[in-house]
Amino acid sequence: MNDGGVNDGDARDLDPLLERVRAACQALDPLPPEVLAAARAALRWREPGAELAELSGDHGARSEALAGAVRGAEDGAEDGMEDGAGAAGGPRTLTFTARDVLIEIEVSGTGRVRDVVGRLAPPVPARVRVRHPALVPGRPETGADRAGQFTFAGLPRGLVSFAFLVPDGTSIVTSWVRL
Amino acid sequence: MFVQDDIQHDVQDDPARLVARARAGDGAAWARLVERYSGLLWSIARSYRLGEADAGDVVQTTWLRLVERIDRIERPDAVGSWLVVTARRESLRAARRASARTGSAPGRAGDVGGAAVPAPPATRPEEVALARERLGQVAAALEALPRRCQSLLRLAALAPSHAELAAALGIPVGSIGPTRARCLDRLLRRLAP
Numbered sequence: 488m489n490d491g492g493v494n495d496g497d498a499r500d501l502d503p504l505l506e507r508v509r510a511a512c513q514a515l516d517p518l519p520p521e522v523l524a525a526a527r528a529a530l531r532w533r534e535p536g537a538e539l540a541e542l543s544g545d546h547g548a549r550s551e552a553l554a555g556a557v558r559g560a561e562d563g564a565e566d567g568m569e570d571g572a573g574a575a576g577g578p579r580t581l582t583f584t585a586r587d588v589l590i591e592i593e594v595s596g597t598g599r600v601r602d603v604v605g606r607l608a609p610p611v612p613a614r615v616r617v618r619h620p621a622l623v624p625g626r627p628e629t630g631a632d633r634a635g636q637f638t639f640a641g642l643p644r645g646l647v648s649f650a651f652l653v654p655d656g657t658s659i660v661t662s663w664v665r666l
Numbered sequence: 667m668f669v670q671d672d673i674q675h676d677v678q679d680d681p682a683r684l685v686a687r688a689r690a691g692d693g694a695a696w697a698r699l700v701e702r703y704s705g706l707l708w709s710i711a712r713s714y715r716l717g718e719a720d721a722g723d724v725v726q727t728t729w730l731r732l733v734e735r736i737d738r739i740e741r742p743d744a745v746g747s748w749l750v751v752t753a754r755r756e757s758l759r760a761a762r763r764a765s766a767r768t769g770s771a772p773g774r775a776g777d778v779g780g781a782a783v784p785a786p787p788a789t790r791p792e793e794v795a796l797a798r799e800r801l802g803q804v805a806a807a808l809e810a811l812p813r814r815c816q817s818l819l820r821l822a823a824l825a826p827s828h829a830e831l832a833a834a835l836g837i838p839v840g841s842i843g844p845t846r847a848r849c850l851d852r853l854l855r856r857l858a859p
Contacts (some may be wrong), residue, residue, distance in 0.1 A: 489687075502850065504850055505822060505823045505850070506855060507804045507817065508804060508808065508820060508822075508823040508853070509802070509820075509823035509824060509833050510804075511801040511803060511804040511805045511808060512709065512808075512823065512824075513705070514801055514804060514822045515801070516712060516768070518704055518708040518710075519718065519722060521722070522704065522721075522722040522725050522726065523704055525722075525725075525726050525729075526704050526725060526726065526729045527693075527696070527697050529696075529700075529729040529732075529733050530688060530691075530696040530733060532730060532733050532734075533733050533736065535691075537738070539734055539735065549829065554771075567826050572690070575752075585727065585801075586769050588804045616769040620726065620776065621832060641845060646723070646726065646727060646730065646731075648734070660734065662731075662734060663727060663730045663731065663734060663764075664844070665723075665727075
């Protein structure tokens with residue numbers, strides 16, 4: 488597709504008028520430097536070799552309220568849009584699917600913190616790490632018990648991904664999701 | 667007008683190559699990708715009428731999605747379009763969350779209809795006033811155009827290629843040329859009555 492723009496019609500063919508549009512937008516609504524810095528730092532969340540567990544379900548009381556929103560064709564399987572717990576007090580349940588394991592996460596709490604109860608099915612005694620751009624990588628960490636259950640209390644809301652180290656040495660990460 | 671951070675497009679900037687190097691953990695290649703596309707992703711989020719915090723979240727989420735999938739992305743040469751489509755999906759989600767907070771109706775799926783130049787935040791009034799004066803003509807002309815043209819011109823000014831622009835607008839690559847020409851023409855007429 489992009490071979491230096493030879494066959495690809497560079498949309499920025501330096502039309503002087505477009506150049507002025509770009510300058511105007513850049514001056515009036517610039518990309519904030521902290522957003523750029525966060526994007527540069529995003530690569531540190533790479534987990535080479537980890538299997539990705541995709542979000543396959545997102546249910547909570549407020550998902551129902553939002554079900555009236557138009558679902559675009561480009562919208563994936565998820566229909567939960569809400570932050571944190573459901574409005575009517577029902578917890579929000581997220582399901583992530585990996586090749587051999589299902590990860591279910593129940594989120595509760597309002598305001599700035601979230602409590603998480605998770606379960607691995609089938610149960611695996613895995614080490615579980617929280618990945619959160621606002622937290623030190625690798626913290627907090629806990630272990631899943633014999634029933635495959637694990638808990639985290641008082642996580643800050645925002646983007647989060649859970650990483651699992653399974654006894655056989657393989658690792659699984661969940662897709663990023665907003666708590 | 668010379669813009670200092672305009673990135674020279676050479677073989678070093680070939681997206682497929684940058685993705686391959688980032689996969690191998692090359693932070694410099696990753697930074698090039700980030701610099702090349704973040705402005706466009708920001709503009710897409712703003713075209714969904716998101717505030718600064720939500721738009722920043724969309725950009726961050728989009729890059730994290732690329733990190734989580736970087737080993738398996740099928741068309742590394744089309745990473746720009748992949749980022750654009752991802753940013754649109756995340757923008758739509760953020761717009762719905764925002765409308766759930768405020769109780770207003772969310773924008774339609776794929777509705778790139780926000781103002782090209784959103785109302786400036788109150789934190790930078792002097793800078794914005796200066797910029798407005800300097801670029802006032804273009805800004806005023808832009809703001810007088812229909813929303814769709816505003817967005818199209820803003821995205822056209824930032825998209826590295828037609829493929830990414832088509833993905834951002836959700837229209838076929840073939841109709842980019844005429845649509846863009848129409849909007850540019852309207853802008854020109856506003857500038858030179």
